[in-house]
Amino acid sequence: MNGIKSVVMAENRKAKMVILRDEKKRPADILKNYLKKITGAEFSICTVKSITPAIILKTQDHGIDGFSYYIENENIVIEAKTEETMVFAVYDFLERIIGCRYYTPDCEKIPFDANLKVCFEDYSYTPPLQFREILYYDYKEPEFCEKHKMSSPEYKKEVWGFFCHSFKDLCPADIYYEKHPEYFSFRNGERVREDGQLCLSNPEVLNVVVENLKKEIKKKPKALYWSVSQNDNNVYCQCEACKAQDEIDESPMGSVLNFVNQVAEHFPDKIISTLAYWYTRKVPKITRPRENVHILLCNIEANRGAPIEIDERSKESKQELLAWKEICKNVFLWDYCIQFRNLVSPFPNLEVLAPNIRFFVENNVTSLFSQCNREIGGEFYELRGYLLAKLMWNPQLEYEDILDDFLTGYYHQAAPYIKTYIETIHRENTEKRLNIFGGPEDGRNSYLSAENYKKYEQLFEQALEAVKEDEDAAYRVYTARLPLLYAGIVLKYGTKQEQTERIGAFIDQARRIGLEKVEEWKITTDKFIADSIAALHRM
DSSP states (O other): OOSOEEEEOEETTEESSEEEOSSOHHHHHHHHHHHHHHHSOOOOEEOOSOOSSEEEEEEOOOSTTOEEEEEETTEEEEEESSHHHHHHHHHHHIIIIIOOEEEETTEEEOOOOTTOEEEEOOEEEOOSOSEEEEESGGGGSHHHHHHTTOOOHHHHHHHBSOOSOOHHHHSOHHHHTTTOGGGBOEETTEEOOTTOOBOTTOHHHHHHHHHHHHHHHHHSTTOOEEEOOOOSSSOOOOSHHHHHHHHHHTSTHHHHHHHHHHHHHTOTTSEEEEEEOGGGOSOOSSOOOOTTEEEEEEOTTSOSSSOTTTOGGGHHHHHHHHHHHHHOSSEEEEEEOOOTTOTTSOOOOGGGHHHHHHHHHHTTEEEEEEEOOOSSOOTTHHHHHHHHHHHHHOTTSOHHHHHHHHHHHHHGGGHHHHHHHHHHHHHTOTTOOOOTTOOGGGGTTTTTOHHHHHHHHHHHHHHHHHTTTOHHHHHHHHHHHHHHHHHHHHHTOSOHHHHHHHHHHHHHHHHHHTOOBSSSSSOBHHHHHHHHHHHHHTO
16 A cells, blocks of 8 residues: 555546445535536445445544545545544545645635546544634634634534633622622632632532533533633632642642542543633642643743744743643643734734644644634734644644745735745844734834835735736735734824825725724724724824
8 A cells, every 4th residue: 555556536527436435425525526626527426335446435543533545456545433534534635635725715726627637645644633723713614624624613512511711600600699709719808709710619619610510511411521710810719728729739720720620520521621821820739630630721921923942931831831741641722823902913923833833732732722813804814824724733734835835826926925025024023022912013113113114015015916917816915915004004104195095995905804803802993993094183
């Protein structure tokens, strides 16, 4: 089964093979539909096992999300264990061997060859990351997730009960605080209701959480992962008992992990997940997670402008991962590729994605969630999502190869100018500092200086000129330019006339793509536009 082999799949728009399937109907249908687009031929699907030549979809375990495909005699054999993994294998075969690309839900590259002959070596792959999720709007679409072999929203709903910040669900203040304020955080001499965490040393709290979790599991018995984790604030309990446990463990994670371990004892057939986030990131000195306790580490404080492994500013985040690695076999990492307060602003972090993901995988990270922009749009959201998907699947891929492939396929003749812009803005971030709560002002003296800004404008003018006869590519370039327009408006660069034109161009493209927010939760596009026009009138 070694060496390059070849087989003819179609001749003169006629299929030379049939598709043989077992119980897995959906992957066979996907393969049939794409082969029709690629060759113009109708490929038959059947379950008879003795037909040759054929594309045989065969059940075989290759590990979590793993698969294999190879040529044997005159047949192409595609092996995977589950239907979902077989779907992954089919999309991968179409991509790696035939040349399909899935850039966005609305933009694919499907080569046409009426005389399709494929040549390849045996291929087998099992990804190092068992769970891979990208929080971008496009990746809410299950089919697009499958094309990139991401963990789909349906899969997450199936295997996860609560995902995070679940104290509020397992012991809600609205139900328990009035009669039992002692269930909640003790701070500054009183029990806190609003934004309070739980008093984790109180045995009654343990009983309440366990009983409520049992009720939730009955509603969703097939879910394997259940989060028992802190709410999204740092108002943790400082009563004498909780404080004593935290002092023993030299970390507020001490009281949390002790509590979570006790909950996990009641559910030996489930994985109880808890956050190492904000005040609980530091590994406890004594307490260790039970076998069925799952740590979800959030590296929210890391700098995003340089690789975490070598960046002194991310030293703390690096050490936290290395410390959790020592006491936890499987770390779930919550990574961030977003500027929460300026969702549309330039954010030159593309070059750090590959080294960061490789570093994570090398240090026991087996699941990765990348928090990006859950709203429509965002700076290079199509490209950044594509890069993340490719690297999560195979961290050994080269950034440059993925970048070139995407730019050429998506921006067509504008690709060289877009690439020069990307290279320049990364290079001009001389301090290599990026804050996920930052914005254009952070780059005023470096990558978004007035001088650099003019260079970027010229590059986008050249890009738009290159695709002036290509309506689809022009639309994509206008979208890629939105963050630059946004930064220019915020930084108030140029004359009043230049700002007027910039705001007008921003409004036009923002409306076309359906951009709704420029800051998570708060500032709508309409408000940003209204404020920008008001500022313009004051110039």
